[in-house]
């Protein structure tokens with residue numbers, strides 16, 4: 753992909769995440785592989801802001817000024833779950849709430865969930881730490897989405913669209929679990 757194609761995807765997916773209420777609170781961040789590193793959204797930036805402001809990070813851990821404060825997670829995913837070429841981190845409310853009530857996984861019950869993500873791993877680690885980065889990267893070695901407990905989703909895939917789809921899927925599955933519980937009462 754060219755840098756312009758990545759900026760265009762960042763803009764399109766950022767707007768979707770924003771309008772679909774998947775990045776409440778302090779927004780989230782996105783990245784996509786490019787050359788020997790990856791483009792990542794700027795720290796504190798709105799995901800529907802100008803995508804050309806994204807910064808290029810190398811994979812060797814040197815930090816580019818302005819990179820999202822969650823760059824450690826993105827670097828760990830690209831280094832350890834090598835099949836992934838893009839990452840979306842969001843804060844969807846139902847997924848975050850449910851992650852606080854389970855031990856280490858969420859078993860999905862709707863047909864889409866059972867097909868694409870029958871079990872969503874919940875990992876621990878404070879925002880910005882290497883502990884979180886390692887746990888997320890390990891979880892994404894054999895999956896497309898994990899949830900950082902009480903924090904948000906980290907989804908990865910072959911491109912930003914696939915990472916977005918798994919973000920949306922995780923929230924949808926958690927909504928279904930929530931509503932079925934409510935209806936049973």
Ligand SMILES: [Zn+2]
Nearest residue numbers: 780841903904
């Ligand atoms: Zn976050």
